[in-house]
Amino acid sequence: MVDTLTELCSKLAGLMFILGTIQQLVPRSFYKRIKTLWHRIENYFYPYVQITIDEYSNDKRNEVYSLIKVYLGTKSTNDAKYLKAEMLKKSKSLAVSLDEGEEVIDEFHGVKLKWNSYKETFPDNSPGGRSQLLIEKKCYTLTFNKKNQDMVTGQYLRHVMEEGKAIEFKNKKQKIYSNEEGEWYWYGKGMWRHINFEHPATFDTLAMDPTKKEEIINDLVAFSKGKDYYSKVGKAWKRGYLLYGPPGTGKSTMIAAIANFLNYDIYDLELTSVKDNSGLKKLLMETTSKSIIVIEDVDCSIDLTGKRKKKKKKETTNEEEEEDSDSTTEKKSDKNESAKLTLSGLLNFIDGIWSACGQERIIIFTTNHVDKLDPALIRRGRMDMHIEMSYCRYEAFKVLAKNYLGIETHPLFQEIQRLLEEVDVSPCDVAENLMPKNASGKPEICLENLIKVLKKAHKKAKKKASLNSQKNKKSSTKLVKTYGRFKKLFE
Numbered sequence: 001m002v003d004t005l006t007e008l009c010s011k012l013a014g015l016m017f018i019l020g021t022i023q024q025l026v027p028r029s030f031y032k033r034i035k036t037l038w039h040r041i042e043n044y045f046y047p048y049v050q051i052t053i054d055e056y057s058n059d060k061r062n063e064v065y066s067l068i069k070v071y072l073g074t075k076s077t078n079d080a081k082y083l084k085a086e087m088l089k090k091s092k093s094l095a096v097s098l099d100e101g102e103e104v105i106d107e108f109h110g111v112k113l114k115w116n117s118y119k120e121t122f123p124d125n126s127p128g129g130r131s132q133l134l135i136e137k138k139c140y141t142l143t144f145n146k147k148n149q150d151m152v153t154g155q156y157l158r159h160v161m162e163e164g165k166a167i168e169f170k171n172k173k174q175k176i177y178s179n180e181e182g183e184w185y186w187y188g189k190g191m192w193r194h195i196n197f198e199h200p201a202t203f204d205t206l207a208m209d210p211t212k213k214e215e216i217i218n219d220l221v222a223f224s225k226g227k228d229y230y231s232k233v234g235k236a237w238k239r240g241y242l243l244y245g246p247p248g249t250g251k252s253t254m255i256a257a258i259a260n261f262l263n264y265d266i267y268d269l270e271l272t273s274v275k276d277n278s279g280l281k282k283l284l285m286e287t288t289s290k291s292i293i294v295i296e297d298v299d300c301s302i303d304l305t306g307k308r309k310k311k312k313k314k315e316t317t318n319e320e321e322e323e324d325s326d327s328t329t330e331k332k333s334d335k336n337e338s339a340k341l342t343l344s345g346l347l348n349f350i351d352g353i354w355s356a357c358g359q360e361r362i363i364i365f366t367t368n369h370v371d372k373l374d375p376a377l378i379r380r381g382r383m384d385m386h387i388e389m390s391y392c393r394y395e396a397f398k399v400l401a402k403n404y405l406g407i408e409t410h411p412l413f414q415e416i417q418r419l420l421e422e423v424d425v426s427p428c429d430v431a432e433n434l435m436p437k438n439a440s441g442k443p444e445i446c447l448e449n450l451i452k453v454l455k456k457a458h459k460k461a462k463k464k465a466s467l468n469s470q471k472n473k474k475s476s477t478k479l480v481k482t483y484g485r486f487k488k489l490f491e
């Protein structure tokens with residue numbers, strides 16, 4: 001084998017020498033003709049084209065190379081025998097790729113394409129380089145029939161890039177960003193700091209009415225696949241969700257489930273840390289696509305209603321006067337508030353600049369007091385879907401029982417169902433009582449505990465209701481008596 005290779009090499013060297021000599025001896029025009037003829041013969045016997053993609057281009061890592069590596073990682077498992085596995089910093093699962101010297105045959109629209117992975121090492125002969133140092137150069141080559149060149153350089157390579165990006169996105173580690181300052185364990189530069197997001201909540205573990213849950217999932221799927229639709233109707237590719245309900249009903253858990261479902265990053269926006277409207281704009285510009293911007297407890301974060309309330313007061317006093325003065329007041333107050341965060345700044349954050357920077361973004365507001373929010377902030381179009389997170393009813397309880405106790409049915413379920421219809425308890429409180437308190441962790445014990453708690457809450461609620469009705473009775477008798485006295489006075 002070695003002998004044959006040596007012989008082949010010496011023959012090739014001889015041929016090169018002959019070609020070199022011919023080039024020097026024969027006239028240039030004649031040499032060109034020979035060359036063209038040679039290419040024709042070559043094309044006839046070897047009608048293939050090869051594209052090389054280097055790992056580095058202009059001293060920078062070539063993104064195309066990285067995407068091909070990811071793409072071939074999924075193709076290679078069937079054909080190639082030698083693969084490499086590595087744990088990448090940004091990836092949540094093991095990345096498998098072709099080892100050097102391996103070959104993979106891919107097929108696209110019935111066309112066969114051959115991928116090869118190469119690695120070359122050579123001494124560093126660059127100016128200032130140290131020749132004893134070996135430089136590694138990696139590349140992929142794609143070989144295909146010349147007749148398919150247009151399809152390959154157009155459709156096929158685009159397909160490889162898109163697939164590569166999709167796989168990379170699926171495997172990427174999610175992050176949660178915060179704009180709060182002074183926490184040393186967060187990473188990153190700029191206005192946002194981040195850590196890895198590893199919340200286990202999913203729609204399967206989220207306890208809520210199944211029909212409502214399905215509606216939300218369908219809405220998210222339609223949104224994430226809506227690129228063409230949004231561009232067709234000329235709308236920015238974004239969607240707003242308002243989550244409202246009492247404490248402990250799962251608003252934060254829902255955000256985590258949405259992020260995990262779409263594999264989006266989360267930007268947890270703390271409005272109290274934002275100085276003014278321009279600060280808010282800068283924060284928005286530093287967010288990336290495929291992300292969720294969350295403003296939790298939006299009613300408590302900042303007083304965004306004051307200005308509008310003032311306006312409403314005026315409206316009732318003098319409508320005409322109000323028309324003129326309103327615009328001047330607004331201008332004045334805008335001037336005064338230019339250094340502050342205002343409602344109009346927040347509305348701009350949601351609507352104005354959305355269409356200008358980034359795509360595929362979700363904004364979520366949460367609140368325990370939906371009635372406290374300015375209607376402009378949550379009108380449809382800004383907050384497209386209003387989701388009520390309510391107290392725990394039987395369907396939600398069944399999800400929690402499955403999550404926490406691993407059971408789907410039990411004789412005690414019936415009593416729990418009856419009690420949950422009469423008592424308002426949050427899923428958080430139910431979950432707390434379903435957590436096994438000792439090592440034995442028997443479901444009966446947890447369910448019995450829950451029944452006790454529900455009965456206690458029921459009793460308390462009943463007592464409160466009867467006290468309230470007594471109070472109401474007293475005040476209405478008082479009212480009747482006062483009315484009687486007044487009536488007598490005027491008779």
Ligand SMILES: Nc1ncnc2c1ncn2[C@@H]1O[C@H](COP(=O)(O)OP(=O)(O)OP(=O)(O)O)[C@@H](O)[C@H]1O
Binds near residue numbers: 205246248249253389
């Ligand atoms: N609907 C739910 N499904 C599953 N678990 C829930 C649900 N609601 C609450 N929990 C449990 O209760 C805990 C608290 O819930 P969560 O923080 O999501 O409530 P919240 O509505 O955001 O509360 P708050 O309004 O006080 O911020 C969660 O860690 C979770 O374990």
